[in-house]
Amino acid sequence: MPGHTRLYRRGAVYYHRAAVPQDIAATYGKREETFSLKTRDYSEALRRVKLEAVRVDRLFDEHRLKLARERDEKLQELTPEQIATIKAFYLHHLLGEDEEVRIDGFEELEVHEGRSVLVSPQQFDPRQTFEEYEMLVEDMDEITRFNMARGKSDPFYRSEAEEVLSWEGIDLRLDP
Structure with a gap:
C-alpha cells in the first residue's frame, strides 16, 4: 500500500x-x-x-x-476555494437583487385592438414590464458574449468584480 x-x-x-x-x-x-x-x-x-x-x-x-x-500586495491568481466563495457571495447578491425587482412588481400589459395598453398605469412610480426586463437581460447577455468573444472587458463588469472583491468576507485585492 x-x-x-x-x-x-x-x-x-x-x-x-x-x-x-x-x-x-x-x-x-x-x-x-x-x-x-x-x-x-x-x-x-x-x-x-x-x-x-x-x-x-x-x-x-x-x-x-x-x-x-x-503588504498591500495584489494577488496574481485566485485559488479554486476563493473562486467558489466569491461565486457563492455573488449569486446570493444577484438573487437578492432579483427578489427586490420582483417584489416591486412589473407593469401589466393587455392587448386592445392590436395595441398594448397598461392595465393599471402608475403615475408616480413607473415600472418596467416583465417583457422589458427580459429584453434588458437578453441585451446585456448579448453584449457580454460579444465582448468576451473578442477578449474585451466591459467597464460595468470590471467595476462589479472590483466591488465584489472588496465585500466583507472576501476582501481580496487582485492584480488586473
Whole structure:
C-alpha cells in the first residue's frame, strides 16, 4: 500500500508532519506542522493524513493571503476555494437583487385592438414590464458574449468584480 509523504509513526501512533514552505517560514511562527492523527491503524492514518494535509495546506494559503494583505500586495491568481466563495457571495447578491425587482412588481400589459395598453398605469412610480426586463437581460447577455468573444472587458463588469472583491468576507485585492 503506498504511503504519504506527511505520514510518520512515533511508537505505535501515527502523526502528520509537514515542513512550513520557505516563502512563509520566517513569519509563520513554526518550522513545521506536526500533530497526532490519534490512530494506530495504518489504513485509518493514511485516510486521516490526506484530510489533514489539505487542511494544513489551507492554513499555509491563508497565511500567505494575510501577508499579502499586510503588504498591500495584489494577488496574481485566485485559488479554486476563493473562486467558489466569491461565486457563492455573488449569486446570493444577484438573487437578492432579483427578489427586490420582483417584489416591486412589473407593469401589466393587455392587448386592445392590436395595441398594448397598461392595465393599471402608475403615475408616480413607473415600472418596467416583465417583457422589458427580459429584453434588458437578453441585451446585456448579448453584449457580454460579444465582448468576451473578442477578449474585451466591459467597464460595468470590471467595476462589479472590483466591488465584489472588496465585500466583507472576501476582501481580496487582485492584480488586473
